[in-house]
Amino acid sequence: TVRLSATISAxxxxxxxxxxxxxxxxxxxxxxxxxxxxxxxxxxTQSFSVSPEYNYTQDKGQVLLGYRASxxxxxxxxxxxxxxxxxxxxxxxxxxxxxINSVSPFVTETKKATTAARAVAVKTAKTKASAYAKLLGVKxxxxxxxxxxxxxxxxxxxxxxxxxxxxxxxxxxxxxEITVTVEVRWNIG
Numbered sequence: 509t510v511r512l513s514a515t516i517s518a519x520x521x522x523x524x525x526x527x528x529x530x531x532x533x534x535x536x537x538x539x540x541x542x543x544x545x546x547x548x549x550x551x552x553t554q555s556f557s558v559s560p561e562y563n564y565t566q567d568k569g570q571v572l573l574g575y576r577a578s579x580x581x582x583x584x585x586x587x588x589x590x591x592x593x594x595x596x597x598x599x600x601x602x603x604x605x606x607x608i609n610s611v612s613p614f615v616t617e618t619k620k621a622t623t624a625a626r627a628v629a630v631k632t633a634k635t636k637a638s639a640y641a642k643l644l645g646v647k648x649x650x651x652x653x654x655x656x657x658x659x660x661x662x663x664x665x666x667x668x669x670x671x672x673x674x675x676x677x678x679x680x681x682x683x684x685e686i687t688v689t690v691e692v693r694w695n696i697g
Contacts, residue, residue, distance in 0.1 A: 509588055509614055509615070509616045510588050510611060511582060511585075511610075511611070511612050512583040512584075512595065512610075512611050513581070513608075513609040514581055514598065514606060514608050515580040515581075516533045516605050518577050519561060519575070521575070522574075523560075525575070526576055527558050529605070531579075533603065533605045536601050538551060540602070541594070541598070546583060547586075550585075553580070553581055556578070557578050558577045559576060560572055560574075560575055560576075561574055561576045591611070615686065618686060622686050622688060624686075625688035629690045630690055633690050646697060647696065647697045648694045648696060649694055650694070651693070651694055651695075653692065654690060654691070654693075655691045656691075658686065658689070
């Protein structure tokens, strides 16, 4: 799954005009997402602001440029294969008021991945313990102690790129690993 963070921003002479322009672009942004079958529950406003924007020069000091309205959103794209085309559609429709802040992959089914990693970790521990028991001329008894540590670890870069206006954006998901470390102690006999 891909997490997209984007900001719609508009500058205008009054805060009312800035807000209206930003709201129009944000509405277009949401329309494109909904047309791409992004569920409403996967579109979340992260921040919203309207404030004066100034420019400072030595000649004139602080000069009011206008008012800036900004709305940042987080979007979960569950169909990761279509993340690039969805981003292309957002950029094409939202215009210059859109900034893509980040695109990052993450694993949504961490429970399944952790369960699979746990099974491999326990199997590996038992294989090693059996090998040691054989070398020592003893038999493995019941498990006396088990401790687990698990964590997702991201590895690999993520890129959102387009070579030219005719090229489509491609999102490279890289690799994300779920790591489970187990410490197991057996009684021996």
